[in-house]
Amino acid sequence: MALPVETFFLHPDAEGTLQTQVRQLVAEGILAGRFRPGEKLPSSRKLAAHLGVSRITITLAFTELLADDYIVAQGRSGYFVSENAPEPPQFPATASEDSTVDWSRAIGQRFTPTQGIAKPRDWAQYRYPFVYGQADPTLFDSANWRLCALEALGKKDFDALTADYYDSDDPKLLDFIARQTLPRRGILAKPDEILLTLGAQNALWLTAQVLLTQRRTAAIEDPCYPAMRGILEQSRCHLHAIPVDKDGLPPDSLPAETDVVFTTPSHQCPTAATMPMSRRMALLEKAEKDDFLIVEDDYEFEMSFLTPPSPALKSLDKNGRVIYVGSFSKSLFPGLRLGYLVGPAPFIREARALRASVLRHPPGHIQRTVTYFLSRGHYDALVGRMGRAFHDRRKMMDKAVEDTGLTVAGSGSFGGSALWMRAPKHIDTRHLAQRLSEQGVLIEPGHAFFSGEDAPKNFYRLAYSSIPSKRIANGIEILARTLRSMS
Incomplete structure (x- = not known):
């Protein structure tokens, strides 16, 4: 039985090269049981035309699948799913029904933090990401x-x-x-x-x-x-x-x-x-x-x-x-x-x-x-490049903070990558962070750094390790304007 070419399609959000994507869609079809041993794959010409890719891309993907014994070539007949290909599971995956376990009693020791620092996974999509500890792709070698x-x-x-x-x-x-x-x-x-x-x-x-x-x-x-x-x-x-x-x-x-x-x-x-x-x-x-x-x-x-x-x-x-x-x-x-x-x-x-x-x-x-x-020697070169970039960003941060009248509670005397800031006492920086995120600005509220239930809530951290220098001033201005509106 020949597999219809229409069963093959590339997902628009797929990652990797086209060759990798083609290989993956064939392998996944076999692993899921949709493509079975002995079934004939579309020709490389037909599949290339259907997917809108070059024929060499299909050929290279098929070559990898051949090497891993997912498919076999049979003379002039084309490519077929291999009899030795990994078999799909013989039983369906099932989720457990309502649990009868009282997990509040079963858990002997708890490890979930009472409070922590939330780092949005899509931080790079924000225009003004003053977030700490994330790699800058423009600096990394x-x-x-x-x-x-x-x-x-x-x-x-x-x-x-x-x-x-x-x-x-x-x-x-x-x-x-x-x-x-x-x-x-x-x-x-x-x-x-x-x-x-x-x-x-x-x-x-x-x-x-x-x-x-x-x-x-x-x-x-x-x-x-x-x-x-x-x-x-x-x-x-x-x-x-x-x-x-x-x-x-x-x-x-x-x-x-x-x-x-x-x-x-x-x-x-x-x-x-x-x-x-x-x-x-x-x-x-x-x-x-x-x-x-x-x-x-x-x-x-x-x-x-x-x-x-x-x-x-x-x-x-x-x-x-x-x-x-x-x-x-x-x-x-x-x-x-x-x-x-x-x-x-x-x-x-x-x-x-x-x-x-x-x-x-x-x-x-x-x-x-x-x-x-x-x-x-790549590490030393990277550290030197980061140091120069952070120095420029630090100067921009210092100037922007001074121009807008924000209060610095702590800054590294030898460098670093962040400033420790203090908002007016009545400001809860968790609320500030929420309002800023709606405007494309990310900051880190400081309450999680303190011990005790009565910890101050008006501190926050501004990092400059992941934000371009040219965006710093505008981001700080939005921060200062939002703080004034909350006051």
Whole structure:
């Protein structure tokens, strides 16, 4: 039986090349059971004319399907669905009926956050996206990343691509981090003192799981990274939120029973405050005196376009009390999900064992691709390009904010990618964000960064990492006008 050509059509929203789309529609038809073994496909000429594509596109798609044994060629008779093609499921997919489980009782521990930061998936469709942490496609080096990914797929890297590292990491990437990345922050570490993670958040989770119990006490900054607070709440430890000032976390405010302190000294999240050297030394001295550990999240240190970044706490630590968290996801792209932990070998050994029990290791292909991107010099070039662009955008932001009379509550002294803002006290920035989104402006309300039910609601964050310089002034003007109307 010949399959009618009318059963083939290309979806207008389909992704990929035309060749990929043709291959996919044939494969999906076979996997769904609509095209059965032995049935004849339309000729490449007829199918090309019907779909409005070139005949070579159809021929190349059929060649791929032949290689994967979805179809077979029979002399001059044409192409047929292969007898060895994957078979469709023999039973229909069904959804369960009304559940009889009382999930409010069945769930033993809850992980859904009470509040968090909402990031619209279509943020790039907004004209004025002052959103934090999203990659700018105009700055990212897609061409060289693609070349590095292709090289990592090559035959000489077959083991790195396919092997189960179990609890190990790509030795080439570890070597680069130890010899190139960490020394830039004044940190020296051996391979057994470094662990790759699925981003900084995974590194923080591993750290909390290894160091904290229900009997131990952790201190965090207030405001802070909301996911960090969620991680510690899930650990069920005793938790103290310490209000930050213009210099970040004040060591004298830490309770005597503190076991672990989580801090962002170089670029406080979200206020962007930088902890001065005197306070860094005071924090280290207090850690030694009161016998607690420090977890340093050193995000965005690469974005130093105003002044050089301050030394990392880890570089000043002489007693092994600082555990360092770094990430490539901020400087490359958030979807990469690749970070690293640096700490004493006994701690890294336990974190490595925990990681192995949960997710084994980050994908080998990703590790090797990043290794090539770093070692070929593309990463440094990218950071330099981003720094120059962010510097220009920061100048535009500063001028626009000054011209419109908005209030800056915090801005990074060495650079960064966002400003921490304060609206009039009666303004709930969640309502402000809703009104602005209707005008094509995206901001991040600040309430989620604070601890406690009576947290202030008039703070918000303005990022300039993903908005073109030429749109900044207009976006800030809309923001200021909307604030005035709400007042």
